[in-house]
């Protein structure tokens with residue numbers, strides 16, 4: 001398994017724009033951290049890959065993508081930074097459904113076919129804004145395609161896939177985003193559709209050794225095309241830190257910290273990466289003092 005990264009390509013005189021990503025290492029790390037079962041692994045992996053596309057497309061700041069469906073996964077959230085850092089989680093990691101009619105992991109069944117996809121853009125400066133669309137299939141790729149069409153009004157096709165082995169390990173993960181600029185829609189839609197049809201399973205191609213550059217080439221087959229810019233490395237990397245958790249605890253106030261101190265220790269778990277931060281009684285006492293309370297003197 002090589003390093004995860006994303007590439008941009010343009011074809012047909014700039015009328016087709018493609019992003020292609022190998023996210024295998026990112027998704028494997030996400031599955032390891034959260035202990036996800038196969039269907040949940042696929043859902044989280046597809047969401048992380050799709051989020052990588054949106055964040056790279058935004059070029060700066062961060063993008064949060066939330067799947068709110070009524071399935072057993074109980075929702076999923078991913079955050080992507082424009083520099084390729086990704087993090088995310090699912091509501092219920094222990095979801096493993098029977099394969100669907102196509103013999104694939106039933107991500108739509110896990111997410112639920114009723115619900116919404118929310119995309120929040122947080123620019124480096126300025127206000128965040130959120131767009132949403134009703135879920136189409138809950139399979140993530142279809143839902144992102146619908147998001148581009150309805151919310152961003154940009155015709156694009158998003159394909160994301162995760163291949164999970166019989167041992168529940170991530171074998172490969174990645175995706176393609178093909179955007180058709182308005183002048184290309186009529187003329188090139190068929191070519192793109194035929195190319196994507198010929199690709200079939202993106203994750204199987206990646207497992208067989210295809211790199212993102214080759215995936216882009218397959219999507220743009222029959223057109224003049226070229227890569228644009230360099231590789232964007234993708235990594236599962238959370239934004240949490242002990243300092244941030246301490247600040248959150250201090251914000252709870254002296255009363256709450258005194259209560260935690262009474263419990264002897266406190267454990268704070270980061271949703272996004274499942275890291276656990278443990279605080280001893282002495283540390284809680286120190287934080288209570290920072291919070292401005294008298295808890296630090298108790299018992300001394």
Ligand SMILES: [Zn+2]
Pocket residue numbers: 238239240241270271272273274275
């Ligand atoms: Zn974290």
